[in-house]
Amino acid sequence: MSTDLELIEAAKDGSVDAFTELVHAYRERLLRFLVTRCASFADAEDALQDTFINAYRYLHSYDPQWRFSTWLYRIAIRNAARHNRGNVTELGDIADSEGDPLSTCIKDSERTNLWSAARRVLSDEVYTAMWLRYAEDMSVNDISGALDRTSSWTKVNLMRGRQALEAEMNRDDSRSKAYG
Amino acid sequence: MDKLADRLRKDAADIHVEVSPELDNRIRASLAGVTPEAPRDERPRHPPWFWWASSLTGLAAAVAIIAIINTGGPTTPSSMPVAATQTDYALPELPALPLKAEQAMSISPLEQELSDIQSDLEKARQAVSEDVRQIF
Numbered sequence: 495m496s497t498d499l500e501l502i503e504a505a506k507d508g509s510v511d512a513f514t515e516l517v518h519a520y521r522e523r524l525l526r527f528l529v530t531r532c533a534s535f536a537d538a539e540d541a542l543q544d545t546f547i548n549a550y551r552y553l554h555s556y557d558p559q560w561r562f563s564t565w566l567y568r569i570a571i572r573n574a575a576r577h578n579r580g581n582v583t584e585l586g587d588i589a590d591s592e593g594d595p596l597s598t599c600i601k602d603s604e605r606t607n608l609w610s611a612a613r614r615v616l617s618d619e620v621y622t623a624m625w626l627r628y629a630e631d632m633s634v635n636d637i638s639g640a641l642d643r644t645s646s647w648t649k650v651n652l653m654r655g656r657q658a659l660e661a662e663m664n665r666d667d668s669r670s671k672a673y674g
Numbered sequence: 675m676d677k678l679a680d681r682l683r684k685d686a687a688d689i690h691v692e693v694s695p696e697l698d699n700r701i702r703a704s705l706a707g708v709t710p711e712a713p714r715d716e717r718p719r720h721p722p723w724f725w726w727a728s729s730l731t732g733l734a735a736a737v738a739i740i741a742i743i744n745t746g747g748p749t750t751p752s753s754m755p756v757a758a759t760q761t762d763y764a765l766p767e768l769p770a771l772p773l774k775a776e777q778a779m780s781i782s783p784l785e786q787e788l789s790d791i792q793s794d795l796e797k798a799r800q801a802v803s804e805d806v807r808q809i810f
Contacts, residue, residue, distance in 0.1 A: 510705055517701060525691045539697050547704050554713040596689065608685045628679055629686035660678050 498562045506553055513550050520563065521546075524570050527625060530596050530609055531574040531618070541573040548573070564636045571622055571640065611662040616655055623648055624655040769809070774801070 498519075504512035524545060528538040548569050549556075556565050596610060609629075612621050619641060626632040626640060638648045 506710070508710070513705060514702065517705075521693050521698075521701075522691060525693055526686070526689050529689065529691055539694075542693075543697070543701050543704055546701055547708055550705055551708050551711055553710055607688060608681055609689065624682070625686070628682035656678060659682070663678060663681060 499558060502553065502556060502558075502562065505550065513546075513553070516562070517546050520566055523563070523630070524566060527567070527629070528570060528574055530613065530625065531571075531622070532577055537577045538574075541570065541577050544573045544576075545570045560639050561632075561636055563630070564632065564640045567626065567630075567632075567640045568642070575618070606662075606666050608659060608663060608666075611666070612655070612659055615658050615662060619643075620651045620655045623651050624659070627652055772805075774798075 498516065501512045501516050505516065521542065525538060525542050528541045528545075529535065532538040532541055545566065549566055556562070596607075596613065609625070612624060616624065623637050623641060626637045627634075632640070634645055634648050634652070637643075637652075638645045641648065
């Protein structure tokens with residue numbers, strides 16, 4: 495089994511198959527993220543497709559000092575923003591709508607999925623930082639690279655995001671206890 | 675592991691997505707139609723004589739500017755001179771005074787030269803006073 499770097503080198507030499515292997519490795523992780531960031535499932539799929547096309551087209555500009563996933567996420571964040579800009583939709587606006595792609599992808603559960611709450615209470619960038627930290631286990635440096643922000647900004651906003659979500663979690667827990 | 679991080683990880687895992695075969699085919703087809711862009715050299719390449727040519731051009735421009743500055747004529751005042759004061763009366767025209775001046779030759783010691791010059795100056799002052807008195 496080849497590593498990411500070997501596949502990237504092969505893809506740079508023109509191997510579509512090597513890049514397709516990379517697509518298979520990352521497509522579901524990216525789609526899960528994009529579903530939480532886009533206004534519809536179709537938008538998320540389009541953003542995923544654009545992400546891989548852009549990544550393949552500009553593969554020569556990939557800097558191996560970053561993880562490949564960081565670079566891919568950086569492209570995906572831009573594509574999600576572009577699709578959302580076209581629809582003039584904010585994440586908070588779609589959180590409760592019927593066509594919300596996130597709610598259709600969440601298992602039925604008694605408690606609220608915290609990512610739904612996160613979309614409601616956090617800004618797009620802070621949401622993304624929280625996702626990369628806790629859903630993708632990225633380091634602060636990688637998150638800063640993906641968001642094109644400083645490490646200080648990332649640390650501060652991760653802390654603020656945590657505080658906001660802890661309040662949401664406690665509210666959700668107390669509501670569950672109250673209704674048995 | 676703190677409670678919030680644990681919950682966020684579990685909730686992220688609860689988001690189930692599946693890449694449909696249609697989307698997979700779309701991505702494959704798109705990739706087949708994309709040509710990766712060749713890496714571009716960030717620094718523009720110049721021919722080897724470029725730096726010599728640019729240096730010589732700069733030098734020639736500097737010489738031309740210095741030549742233009744030096745060959746220009748004397749500067750002319752931008753405006754007519756203006757009298758510092760204006761008088762309401764006309765001054766009488768004075769005739770040219772015949773001043774007699776002699777060239778001083780410094781061949782003696784300085785103290786003697788000084789006393790000679792002072793006596794010459796006194797004589798000249800007296801001559802001028804006499805001339806003025808005679809005229810007016």
